[in-house]
Amino acid sequence: MELFAPPGIWGPRLNPPPPAYFQGLVLGIYSREKENDVPQFTSAGENFDKLVSGKLREILNISGPPLKAGKTRTFYGLHEDFSSVVVVGLGKKGVGVDDQENWHEGKENIRVAVAAGCRQVQDLEISSVEVDPCGDAQAAAEGAVLGLYEYDNLKQKKKVAISAKLHGSGDLEAWQKGVLFASGQNLARQLMESPANEMTPTKFAEIIEKNLKSASSKTEVHIRPKSWIEEQEMGSFLSVAKGSEEPPVFLEIHYRGSPNASDAPLVFVGKGITFDSGGISIKPSANMDLMRADMGGAATICSAIVSAAKLSLPINLIGLAPLCENMPSGKANKPGDVVRARNGKTIQVDNTDAEGRLILADALCYAHTFNPKLIINAATLTGAMDIALGSGATGVFTNSSWLWNKLSEASVETGDRVWRMPLYEHYTRQVVDCQLADVNNIGKYRSAGACTAAAFLKEFVTHPKWAHLDIAGVMTNKDEISYLRKGMTGRPTRTLIEFLVRFSQDSA
DSSP: OEEEOOTTTTTTOSSOOOOSSOOEEEEEEOOOSSTTOOOOBOHHHHHHHHHTTTHHHHHHHHSSSOOOTTOEEEEEEEETTEEEEEEEEOOSTTOOEETTTTEEHHHHHHHHHHHHHHHHHHHTTOSEEEEOOTTOHHHHHHHHHHHHOOOOTTOSSOOOOOEEEESSSTTHHHHHHHHHHHHHHHHHHHHHHSOTTTSOHHHHHHHHHHHHHHHOSSEEEEEEOHHHHHHTTOHHHHHHHTTSSSOOEEEEEEEEOOSSTTSOOEEEEEOEEEEEOOTTSOOOSTTGGGGGGTTHHHHHHHHHHHHHHHTTOSSEEEEEEEEEEEOOSTTSOOTTEEEEOTTSOEEEESOTTOOHHHHHHHHHHHHGGGOOSEEEEEEOOOHHHHHHHTTSOEEEEESOHHHHHHHHHHHHHHSOOEEEOOOOHHHHHHHHOOSSSSEESSOSSSSOHHHHHHHHHHTTOOOSSEEEEEOSTTSEESSSSTTSOSEEOOTTHHHHHHHHHHHHHHHO
16 A cells, blocks of 8 residues: 655645545556556546646656556545545456456456555545446446445444445446445345344344345245244254254245246255354364354345345246254254155254255255246355365356356356366265165265265255355455455355346346
């Protein structure tokens, strides 16, 4: 971070006058193409430089070396409308999809740069910032809205709330789309970050109901109580929930956007463990607090559906989220217990900390009753997924190459990447070779835990277009994604929204 004010800009006054309009401006600049080239401003940057008679270029040249991608430099007193101007490095101009990185490099550079610039303005305790669209207003809006978000709901001392708006009049539609995408991810972040004593199954369902109903009138929400879950014979889900005093909820949300009411829906299913102690197979205490976000699957799929409703997409969507806590008590599942799922299959519970697959088994069975076009489930399912891919990408296990391609294409656009993992019979054999029941909730061997978990879920799926997203590795951010602050990420909400946007366009 470098801060510069041009000398003598305020003339002979001892103190600068208060700015006429106390707000910040973020402008982009590209890297040099060749060693001796002059770095090129974006068109908005060029226009602003002309407005201040070349002063921006002049002080930028004397302030240090050319800005690298994602780096910022702040200047003051250049124009009466802006108390501070932050110039951000966008990297090379005109870069597109990087096949090695599996994302659109130009869009990702914009997100990174704009987030850094907006945070500079926020650190100056300025409450308003105008943002250069940088050639892609949607990516710029995503960088601003994602980069400024921080969960401080329960703190007395909060950061200055800052509103970001588009600089200039063009690209407003793309900007608003970016705000919507990022707000969807931020909703998931808020749900995941909230402490488990606040974000109970009941509270989670109420928040989603409120958000969905305000998003569109074409929605319906069913907050199913324990009695309904029992009627549905969801014995696998109930076996996890019974260890906690907190009542379980099966959340079922509908968005009916298709002009054809009888059009088959897309069904999203999300793991909704609002706190995971591991149950009787209790987890180590170190970092157990992070298990408040073990409902990340439910948070991301519900937030994606809320966003689809705000976009008025012409498709029918259903979201299913089995919500409960996994706690150790006298009523909790015990290793070696056998429970019965909704489809009649029996499950030997050899590890009570492999509970996500138990609640998803019943939800996936129920998903088939809607005769859906496809089923996608998301879950912070296995530590093994984090070991395999870390925070680089969401692991996708699917029985459909068509569905894989659609998810992959969406993720290239959003920069929130996915990576295909194997769904081999090799792993199925390790969960169906079971002493007491039809299937075991852990694999025979320690290896490939993410793959055996996916193979377990496959035992409860008959639909030919199904994908399981293991999001355990992308649940948190330390410093890997610079436009997300440290904490829960809400990933891959934007990829799911983009997938739905593209699906609705293909179906039109």
